[in-house]
Amino acid sequence: MRIGELARRTGVSERSLRYYGEQGLLAPTRTPAGYRVYAESDVDVVRHVRMLLAAGLNTAFIKEVLPCMVDTGDGLAPGCPELLPHLRAERDRMTIAIDGLATARTLLDDVIAATPPEGSDYETWVARRTG
DNA sequence: GTTCTAACA
DNA sequence: TGTTAGAA
Structure with missing residues (x-):
């Protein structure tokens, strides 16, 4: 099948399909x-790719697993x-990233x-805190 | 009408 | 990733 059909059957844009x-x-x-011709099995491949992408994995990693x-x-x-060690390592990276955002959010909350x-006058308030 | 590549307010 | 221009 060509790209248009695969796009319809997977709900993925032709742009993304070419990118994959x-x-x-x-x-x-x-x-x-020069038209791309996809195999019937590519329908499932695309679904799998979407699942892994949704799981936060990048295309390079997905290509490997x-x-x-x-x-x-x-x-x-x-x-x-x-595969497990790699998957767990990826999970740990997400945890680190989440923790980083959490502390960033706390700092922003303070600001x-x-x-x-x-109801207070902003100008006056700023002047008093500025000295 | 469909697909391709390349490029970008 | 979307969108679009110009060509096949």
Whole structure:
């Protein structure tokens, strides 16, 4: 099938489909005219890619693990045991990122909280705090 | 009408 | 990622 059909059947834009191809996630063949030709199985590949993307993994990582993933019917499961350490490492990176944002948010909360009392004159308030 | 590449307010 | 221009 060509890109238009795959896009319709997966709900993924043609733009994204071409991008996945550039990233090595999809390997469509080409017609003499240069049109991309996808296999029936690519419908599932695209679904898997979307799931992993939604799970926060980047295309480079997905490219590596995709071949080892098995479709369980309701989701994806690691088909190779040596995948777990990498998946857990990825999870740890997310935790670090989340913690970083949490502290950033707390700091921003402090700035927001240091605001003049309701109804007070802003100019005067600023002058008193500025010295 | 569909797809391709390349480029960007 | 969306969108669009120009060509096939």
